[in-house]
Amino acid sequence: NAHPRLAQVMPSLVRHLHDFAREVNLTVAEWTAAVDMINECGKMSDDRRNETQLLCDIIGLESLVDEITSKMLATSMSETPSAILGPFYRQDAPLLSNGDSIVNLSPSVSWYEQAIADSAFLTGRVVSGRSGMPIKGAVVDVWHTAPNGLYEQQDESQPDMNMRGRFATDADGRYSLYALRPVAYPIPDDGPAGRLLAMLDRHPYRPGHIHFIVSASGFRTLTTQVFDDRDEYITNDSVFAVKDELVVKFKPRDGDSKALWTLEYDFVLGSQ
Ligand code: DHB
Ligand code: FE
16 A cells, blocks of 8 residues: 555544444535535635644644654653644744843734833743754744734734744753733634534634744754743633643742843743
8 A cells, every 4th residue: 555644544534424423423514514604714724824733722732743743753751842833933033142032012003012011031941852952053933922912914003023033942952932921712703613612602713822843954843832821711722732840930039120020931842
């Protein structure tokens, strides 16, 4: 067989789908509604919106696949756990210098005050899980929403690539940047995924989180998120991505006019 993995996966997929249909007595009308829904997801998706992924996420599928993949690939217990990529990553975020800010603040935006109150200095080291040694030249690609709960590509009031940046670690493996404490926000709920949540009496909120992709040559690229422990949705994420080790505590920061909070967080990478 030219496609051994497919030959393994498809019979199992078909068996489980058939079992599911039999178990719930799935009708033609219900199956048609599901096909329509998936088609609608596809039609609504583009560079800025991935509704099919969102649909997978609210049933926990992306988190499950992330969990399975990380368990298969982990080389050491101490590695920082992964978390889902989510639909709002953009490649080619600005390459910034350590100590730079990813926040483009104009006093005219409605969320200006919130941004000052949540201003945060983020720092930490990228280290090898195998040796514990710092990794120089690792790239920390970071993104999160503005205080209005929107990623830059969802929001015309933000400049292109706002709240995104890439930082290379120094000789001590350290990255540092200014960002914000993240806020909780609803996943886009004006499409099929949101309708399904509503029909299931589920809320669309994700706890405030910051996304990271940490990469370094010779190491497995880490896609993860950290979650602010102040958040009420931490135990109730609409897409099931929270892991205990990824819940972080921001500490008050003294003597820095640019930030009221500090987060120190190290990333431990597995070997390739
Ligand atoms: C999803 C993930 C995110 O990180 C986010 O900000 C919104 C939605 C998701 O998994 O669908
Ligand atoms: Fe997100």
